[in-house]
Every structure is written in structure tokens, then in C-alpha cells.
Amino acid sequence: MVRYIGQKVLIALATVFVLATATFFLMKLIPGDPFANDKVSVAVQEKQREYYGLDRPVAVQYVTYMKNLLHGDLGYSMKKTGRTVVDIIREAFPVSAKLGLFSLLISEAVGILFGILCAQFRGKWPDYLLMVVAILGIALPSMVLGPIVRYLLGVKLQILPVSGWGSFKQMLMPAFVLGLGTIAGNTRSMRASMLATTTQDYVKTAQAKGLPPVKVVLRHQLRNSLVPIIPNLGGQIAGVLMGSFVVESMFLIGGLGRYFVDSITNLDYPLIMGLTIFYGAFLVTMNLLVDILYGLIDPRIRMK
Amino acid sequence: MENRKLLEVKDLVVHFDTFQGAVQAVRGVSWYLKEKETVAIVGESGCGKTVSIQTVIGLNPRKNGSVRGGEVLFEGKDLLALTQKEMREYQGNQLSIIFQDPFTFLNPTMTVGEQIMEPYLLHSRASRQEARARALEILRLISLPNPEETMKRYPHQLSGGMRQRVMVAMALICDPKILFADEPTTALDVTIQAQIMELMNGLKEKLNTSIVLITHDMGVVANMAERIYVMYAGKIVEHGDAETVFHHPKHPYTWGLLGSVPRLDERIQSELYSIPGTPPDLIAPPKGCAFAARCRYAKQICRKCEPPRIGFEEPEHYAYCWLNHPECIRRNGVTVREEE
Missing domain, CATH: 3.40.50.300 (P-loop containing nucleotide triphosphate hydrolases)
Known part of the structure; x- marks a missing residue:
């Protein structure tokens, strides 16, 4: 197990390194200049470039950046004057993370539960009903679903606030909009996976022991059915993260998504780099956790 | 000393419903088991x-596998009647x-x-x-x-x-x-x-x-x-104590099964015997004896009428095969296998 984790960690570190390098050079290819401004004299612009080290060769800039990165220093934002990138992440990420985690938690639990129910009632009305919900969830993007839900629950019924961030009530709608796709995906794959394990021989063994159906499902089928679902988690985390760009702006939530979009339009080099590396490292870490979780659930993977 | 019957299966019939029709997997099987x-x-x-x-x-899936008849008595209680x-x-x-x-x-x-x-x-x-x-x-x-x-x-x-x-x-x-x-x-x-x-x-x-x-x-x-108990195409075709079935088998299918066991005393070149053909389709089981199509001793009657149960000297040794019918034995002199 230790070797298994060790390998995965090494691969994760390499991934982040490649990501940082590729982003750095690609970012330099974007046409434009962060300090180009008609109202400021050329001499001042030169001064600014010099101050941020942009006058030096790209290779030198790269080495300097990577050195600082090793110390956890992501530099200062070029546009939000006086604020470090780390500062910005520290302020905005908890909001995004809270929304993402809450949404993920709901959608994993609900999706898996729906999947089990579908499989147990295969071909009966609960199965059909939940599958309709699942197909809707996959088909509706959040920019369509969001306004509909806000109109119905926020304006018509007035049970939930239309926007804002802070209270539990304010979290519900964005989390649902963000997570419906995951719920739908999980329902479908969990249903298929449960149906596949139903005909497994060890399920018959469990039945032959005289176990009631609930125990057969929970003790014998569930864990085996989760094995093929786990790898989806990495992608789902990514989906929730990326999806939160849209949902955050729709519900006026001050998360990282907003900063990310701004940093690119402003060519705020350190902020682009910092946020990309941060998101990348976050994703890689999540995938790493998923790999480890995978090993824990299926002992056969652990041993390889 | 006669032990009491611990488990007795009587005329068990099990069909599986499929899109092609009902597969008659078990077609009236009776057997019992004594203690120890x-x-x-x-x-x-x-x-x-x-x-x-x-x-x-x-353990049969209740949905498309269904018991169409019979009893399973375990210590006198019918298990098929239980929920x-x-x-x-x-x-x-x-x-x-x-x-x-x-x-x-x-x-x-x-x-x-x-x-x-x-x-x-x-x-x-x-x-x-x-x-x-x-x-x-x-x-x-x-x-x-x-x-x-x-x-x-x-x-x-x-x-x-x-x-x-x-x-x-x-x-x-x-x-x-x-x-x-x-x-x-x-x-x-x-x-x-x-x-x-x-x-x-x-x-x-x-x-x-x-x-x-x-x-x-x-x-x-x-x-x-x-x-x-020798079973073929959802039915018992022969029953007896192990000794008898091994040494005096009466059903051609049993002969085939026994013939398919490799023997150490046989010549090296001799090919291992296998029963030709495959078991019949149980969606539409054949009229008459189900084994007739694969049986080299099959007669006209085998394809037309189901063979009756015929008992032999040893207690409880019986087989379902026309070859053992008195009329058949009278015409051939002896049962076919002993002739060989």
C-alpha cells in the first residue's frame, strides 16, 4: 500500500510541474501586454515592466518563477495592487470550496441512493421516474437550469433566496444547480453497476446464507458496485470546480471563479499562473485521493 | 436399518419463462435423502x-423461474409452501x-x-x-x-x-x-x-x-x-445404490456416463468415449424418451412413447428405458448391453 501511494504521489508531482511549465509558456504566447495603457507614458510602462521583471528573457523569468513556486510564493497580482496571489486564494477559495464540497456531498449521496433504488425496482415506476430525472439532469446545462430553479423556488414560491452567499438556505439552490449533473451521472452508473453485481455469483452465495435482501445489497453488492463508480469522482470534482464559474456568477457568489476569468482578460500573469497551478494541484490531489480510496475499497487493487 | 427420510422431493416441476417460451428445466423429479x-x-x-x-x-429467482408443481418435504414440512x-x-x-x-x-x-x-x-x-x-x-x-x-x-x-x-x-x-x-x-x-x-x-x-x-x-x-440418481433432460432416468448403478447400469445414458470415465487399464491408443450429440431443447422437449435422439439402441417406440419406470432385483433400483421392458427382453433374449 505504501508503495502504491508513493508511486501515485510522484506521478501527481510530475503532473503539477508539467502543468506549471506549459501554462507559463502558453500564457506568454497570449498577445498583449499587461501594462499597455494609452494614458500612461511609455517611460512609466517601461518602469513597470522592469519592476515586475518582464524585461528579462522568458527563460530567466521561468526559472525565477519556479524557484519562488518551490517556496510557495506565487507573487503579487499585477492588477489588484498590493495583494499577493496567495492572499486572493486564501480569501476566495473557501467560498468556492464550500459550495463545491456541499454540492458534491449531496450529489454523491443522492446519486448513489437513486442508483440503488433504480436497480432494486428495475422496470417498475420508481426506476422510470428516477431515470427521467437523471436524463433531464444530464441534458440541462446549469445556465438553463439555474434561471428556471431561481424563478420557481425564488420568485414564484419564494422559499429560497434568489442569490447571495452565507446562510444555509442560500447554499441550497446553487449546490443543487451545480450538482444535478453529478446526481444524474451517478444515478445512471450506479444503476448499471448494481444491476451488474446482482447476477454475480457471490450474491447468490449471500442469498444462500439466508441474508435478507437489504443486507445482501448493503453488505455484498454496494461495495462491489462502488468500485467502478469511484474513478468518476475525479472528473466530478473537476466538473463541480469548473461548473462553479458559471454558478458563482449566476448566484453572485464571491468565489475563485470570478477572479480566474478576470485574471485572463486582464493578462494578470502571476494571478493566471497562481490560480491555474492551484486548480491543477487541487484536481491532481483529488485524483490522488480517489486512487487511494479505490485501493481501500477494492483490496485487489491495493496489492498490485 | 432404515433411516427416515430427511428430505423428500416429489414430482418437482420447474419452468423458466423466456422470450422463446417456457424452458422446462425440471420435468417431474422425485428423490429423497436419508439422514447421514x-x-x-x-x-x-x-x-x-x-x-x-x-x-x-x-434460491431460484422468483420472477422468471417458477415452480409449477411438486413438493419439497424437509422433516415433513413443505418448503415450497414457505414465504x-x-x-x-x-x-x-x-x-x-x-x-x-x-x-x-x-x-x-x-x-x-x-x-x-x-x-x-x-x-x-x-x-x-x-x-x-x-x-x-x-x-x-x-x-x-x-x-x-x-x-x-x-x-x-x-x-x-x-x-x-x-x-x-x-x-x-x-x-x-x-x-x-x-x-x-x-x-x-x-x-x-x-x-x-x-x-x-x-x-x-x-x-x-x-x-x-x-x-x-x-x-x-x-x-x-x-x-x-442419474438425471437427463429434467428427469431422473435411473436410480439405485452406487454399487448397483456402477456394476449393473440399466439405462443407455448411464452407460454413456460410465463409458466417459478414463480407465487406467485400457490400451493407450483407445479413444475416450463421449456421448454423441447434445441434450435436447427443453423449450420443446421431444415426445417419447428424451435421450432417444442420442441413443444407439433407440427403437421406434422410444421416439413415440415415454418409457415407463421399470424396477430390478436390487431394492429401489429402477430405470426409465424401453430396453428393460419385458417385451423387449423377450424379443432380444437379453438386455442389449449384456449381449455385447
């Missing part, structure tokens, strides 16, 4: 052996089963110990500690090397023979009255087969369990069974 006895049900794949015992222990819930009291407790393939019938994500303890925890209301002690006791009984260690292992860490021993332990932990063994040795190496058979024979003595053995391997039967 080993009975073998023999026949090739698809003849209804597995379906009939899975029906007896209530699923009532049936669960018996499953894994008084009636337990060892399946064919120890590779797929164990849960890959649960430790072996957990799986062995499970039926005991369910049926005996014992604490986990008691269940653990009981599991270790059983594992020692089946002489599994270092049982404490093995309990913590997962199935994929054990060899085939070990896994089958685990299956045996799982089946025996609640002290069942009847142990059903569905081709318990088919998936194993020949040397391991011998070990498992020896183990089961030994356990029967120690635990007072009766065994219903299902197999297509006459070699396995010879080692274990006291009585033999």
Missing part, C-alpha cells in the same frame, strides 16, 4: 441438476450449499473470516467473539493452515483449494442438516479435488450431515455417494 447419507445427482450440464437443488433451497422470509430461516442454517466455483462465489471485497462468520452471526444470535471462535473451530476442523491468519485474508490471496475449503467452512458453520454440494470439485485441480472429497467425506462422519452431491463426474460419485 450421501446421495449423488449425476448428469451432464443443462440437465436440471442445479435448478432442482436451487429450487429446494429457495421467502420463512425460507431464509433455513438457508445457510439447516440447509447450506457449496457452489461450483470458489473463484466467483466468494465476495472479493470482504475478508474470508467475515464471510465465514456471516451465516453464524445471522442465524445463531451469537456475539462477534463467539462467531470468531466458531469460525476458527471450523477452519481447524477442515485443517486449513494457520486459520487466524487466513481469516484476515481476502479471497484473491488464497489458492483455489483454500477458497473451496473456505466455502466448505462457510456452509458448515451453522451445523447444517443437509449440505448441498453443486459440482464442488469441478473448478479445481485433480489433486485438490481428491483433497476436497476426502474432506467432505470426513466431515460427514464428524458432523452428522447429510450430503446431496451434484456432479457430472462419475469418478467423484464413486468416491462419495451411497445412492445415485
Whole structure:
């Protein structure tokens, strides 16, 4: 197990390194200049470039950046004057993370539960009903679903606030909009996976022991059915993260998504780099956790 | 001394509904098992052996596999009349089963110990500690090397023979009255087969369990069974005590099964006999004797009328074959096989 984790960690570190390098050079290819401004004299612009080290060769800039990165220093934002990138992440990420985690938690639990129910009632009305919900969830993007839900629950019924961030009530709608796709995906794959394990021989063994159906499902089928679902988690985390760009702006939530979009339009080099590396490292870490979780659930993977 | 019948199956009929029509998997089968006895049900794949015992222990999917008739009397009580819930009291407790393939019938994500303890925890209301002690006791009984260690292992860490021993332990932990063994040795190496058979024979003595053995391997039967039921196309075609069926078989299908066992005393070049053809389609079973199409002794009557049950000298030895009919014997002088 230790070797298994060790390998995965090494691969994760390499991934982040490649990501940082590729982003750095690609970012330099974007046409434009962060300090180009008609109202400021050329001499001042030169001064600014010099101050941020942009006058030096790209290779030198790269080495300097990577050195600082090793110390956890992501530099200062070029546009939000006086604020470090780390500062910005520290302020905005908890909001995004809270929304993402809450949404993920709901959608994993609900999706898996729906999947089990579908499989147990295969071909009966609960199965059909939940599958309709699942197909809707996959088909509706959040920019369509969001306004509909806000109109119905926020304006018509007035049970939930239309926007804002802070209270539990304010979290519900964005989390649902963000997570419906995951719920739908999980329902479908969990249903298929449960149906596949139903005909497994060890399920018959469990039945032959005289176990009631609930125990057969929970003790014998569930864990085996989760094995093929786990790898989806990495992608789902990514989906929730990326999806939160849209949902955050729709519900006026001050998360990282907003900063990310701004940093690119402003060519705020350190902020682009910092946020990309941060998101990348976050994703890689999540995938790493998923790999480890995978090993824990299926002992056969652990041993390889 | 005549033991009482522990289990009696009477005229069991099981059909499976499919899109093509009802598959008549078991077509009126009767057999019984006495206390402390080993009975073998023999026949090739698809003849209804597995379906009939899975029906007896209530494992058939109720949706499209349905019992169309018959009784299964266990200690005088009809198991087929019980609800699923009532049936669960018996499953894994008084009636337990060892399946064919120890590779797929164990849960890959649960430790072996957990799986062995499970039926005991369910049926005996014992604490986990008691269940653990009981599991270790059983594992020692089946002489599994270092049982404490093995309990913590997962199935994929054990060899085939070990896994089958685990299956045996799982089946025996609640002290069942009847142990059903569905081709318990088919998936194993020949040397391991011998070990498992020896183990089961030994356990029967120690635990007072009766065994219903299902197999297509006459070699396995010879080692274990006291009585033999030969099954073909969902019906019993011959029954007798093991000695009689081996030495005086009366049904051509039984001859075929016995002929397919390799013999050590035969010439090296001689080809191993196999029964030609395949079993009939049980959606539309043939009129007359189901084996007629593959039987080299088949006569006109075999294809037209179902053979009656004909008994022989030894008590309870009977077969369903026209060759044994007095009229047939009168015309041929003797039964066909003895002629050869």
C-alpha cells in the first residue's frame, strides 16, 4: 500500500510541474501586454515592466518563477495592487470550496441512493421516474437550469433566496444547480453497476446464507458496485470546480471563479499562473485521493 | 436399518419463462435423502441438476423461474409452501450449499473470516467473539493452515483449494442438516479435488450431515455417494445404490456416463468415449424418451412413447428405458448391453 501511494504521489508531482511549465509558456504566447495603457507614458510602462521583471528573457523569468513556486510564493497580482496571489486564494477559495464540497456531498449521496433504488425496482415506476430525472439532469446545462430553479423556488414560491452567499438556505439552490449533473451521472452508473453485481455469483452465495435482501445489497453488492463508480469522482470534482464559474456568477457568489476569468482578460500573469497551478494541484490531489480510496475499497487493487 | 427420510422431493416441476417460451428445466423429479447419507445427482450440464437443488433451497429467482408443481418435504414440512422470509430461516442454517466455483462465489471485497462468520452471526444470535471462535473451530476442523491468519485474508490471496475449503467452512458453520454440494470439485485441480472429497467425506462422519452431491463426474460419485440418481433432460432416468448403478447400469445414458470415465487399464491408443450429440431443447422437449435422439439402441417406440419406470432385483433400483421392458427382453433374449 505504501508503495502504491508513493508511486501515485510522484506521478501527481510530475503532473503539477508539467502543468506549471506549459501554462507559463502558453500564457506568454497570449498577445498583449499587461501594462499597455494609452494614458500612461511609455517611460512609466517601461518602469513597470522592469519592476515586475518582464524585461528579462522568458527563460530567466521561468526559472525565477519556479524557484519562488518551490517556496510557495506565487507573487503579487499585477492588477489588484498590493495583494499577493496567495492572499486572493486564501480569501476566495473557501467560498468556492464550500459550495463545491456541499454540492458534491449531496450529489454523491443522492446519486448513489437513486442508483440503488433504480436497480432494486428495475422496470417498475420508481426506476422510470428516477431515470427521467437523471436524463433531464444530464441534458440541462446549469445556465438553463439555474434561471428556471431561481424563478420557481425564488420568485414564484419564494422559499429560497434568489442569490447571495452565507446562510444555509442560500447554499441550497446553487449546490443543487451545480450538482444535478453529478446526481444524474451517478444515478445512471450506479444503476448499471448494481444491476451488474446482482447476477454475480457471490450474491447468490449471500442469498444462500439466508441474508435478507437489504443486507445482501448493503453488505455484498454496494461495495462491489462502488468500485467502478469511484474513478468518476475525479472528473466530478473537476466538473463541480469548473461548473462553479458559471454558478458563482449566476448566484453572485464571491468565489475563485470570478477572479480566474478576470485574471485572463486582464493578462494578470502571476494571478493566471497562481490560480491555474492551484486548480491543477487541487484536481491532481483529488485524483490522488480517489486512487487511494479505490485501493481501500477494492483490496485487489491495493496489492498490485 | 432404515433411516427416515430427511428430505423428500416429489414430482418437482420447474419452468423458466423466456422470450422463446417456457424452458422446462425440471420435468417431474422425485428423490429423497436419508439422514447421514450421501446421495449423488449425476448428469451432464443443462440437465436440471442445479435448478432442482436451487429450487429446494429457495434460491431460484422468483420472477422468471417458477415452480409449477411438486413438493419439497424437509422433516415433513413443505418448503415450497414457505414465504421467502420463512425460507431464509433455513438457508445457510439447516440447509447450506457449496457452489461450483470458489473463484466467483466468494465476495472479493470482504475478508474470508467475515464471510465465514456471516451465516453464524445471522442465524445463531451469537456475539462477534463467539462467531470468531466458531469460525476458527471450523477452519481447524477442515485443517486449513494457520486459520487466524487466513481469516484476515481476502479471497484473491488464497489458492483455489483454500477458497473451496473456505466455502466448505462457510456452509458448515451453522451445523447444517443437509449440505448441498453443486459440482464442488469441478473448478479445481485433480489433486485438490481428491483433497476436497476426502474432506467432505470426513466431515460427514464428524458432523452428522447429510450430503446431496451434484456432479457430472462419475469418478467423484464413486468416491462419495451411497445412492445415485442419474438425471437427463429434467428427469431422473435411473436410480439405485452406487454399487448397483456402477456394476449393473440399466439405462443407455448411464452407460454413456460410465463409458466417459478414463480407465487406467485400457490400451493407450483407445479413444475416450463421449456421448454423441447434445441434450435436447427443453423449450420443446421431444415426445417419447428424451435421450432417444442420442441413443444407439433407440427403437421406434422410444421416439413415440415415454418409457415407463421399470424396477430390478436390487431394492429401489429402477430405470426409465424401453430396453428393460419385458417385451423387449423377450424379443432380444437379453438386455442389449449384456449381449455385447
